[in-house]
Amino acid sequence: MKHSTTQQTRRGHRGPARRIGRTLALVLPVVLVLSGTLAVTRVNWSGNPANSVLTASDVTSASGSVRAVPRTPQDVLRDRLMAELQEKNPGAVLTHLQQAVNGRPSLAKHCTSIARALGQAAVRIYGASRAQSYARPVCDTSFASGVLTAHS
Numbered sequence: 001m002k003h004s005t006t007q008q009t010r011r012g013h014r015g016p017a018r019r020i021g022r023t024l025a026l027v028l029p030v031v032l033v034l035s036g037t038l039a040v041t042r043v044n045w046s047g048n049p050a051n052s053v054l055t056a057s058d059v060t061s062a063s064g065s066v067r068a069v070p071r072t073p074q075d076v077l078r079d080r081l082m083a084e085l086q087e088k089n090p091g092a093v094l095t096h097l098q099q100a101v102n103g104r105p106s107l108a109k110h111c112t113s114i115a116r117a118l119g120q121a122a123v124r125i126y127g128a129s130r131a132q133s134y135a136r137p138v139c140d141t142s143f144a145s146g147v148l149t150a151h152s
Contacts, residue, residue: 074110081114082121090122090134090143098138111139119146 077100085093097118101111115138122131122143128151135144 073104074107074114077107077110078114078117081118085118085121085125090118090126090131091136093118094134094136094138094143101139112142115139115142116146116149119143119148120150121146123147123150 077097081093081097084096094115097111097114101107119131119135119142122134123146125131126134128147131147131150132144135147
């Protein structure tokens with residue numbers, strides 16, 4: 001019985017100070033991480049006083065101009081294939097998409113959205129009927145789906 005009395009006594013002494021301490025223990029690390037992240041993104045890392053505030057996604061190129069950098073491999077692939085679509089036919093671009101996905105399986109989950117975007121862009125460049133002629137089962141026929149949505 002003495003043991004249970006000690007437990008009740010300890011539980012009875014949880015006051016406001018203990019609750020405040022627990023709250024600070026949970027909230028303080030979050031506040032410190034957020035403030036540190038914001039501080040790092042606000043620092044002028046470029047060394048150029050004209051660009052006093054840069055976002056975390058900005059990079060200074062060799063020419064001194066600030067440009068946004070694609071953050072993910074799928075963004076890089078999409079941009080590369082879109083540029084290629086300006087120079088080559090959609091069949092060649094779809095082949096390169098399939099090769100990229102085969103070479104890097106982590107891109108497979110993004111294949112559908114990339115193929116759909118290529119289909120929509122192909123309609124703008126080639127027109128709906130010609131773009132549709134390049135459709136084939138890359139990424140579950142998402143290219144054809146993109147052509148259809150752009151044409152509708």
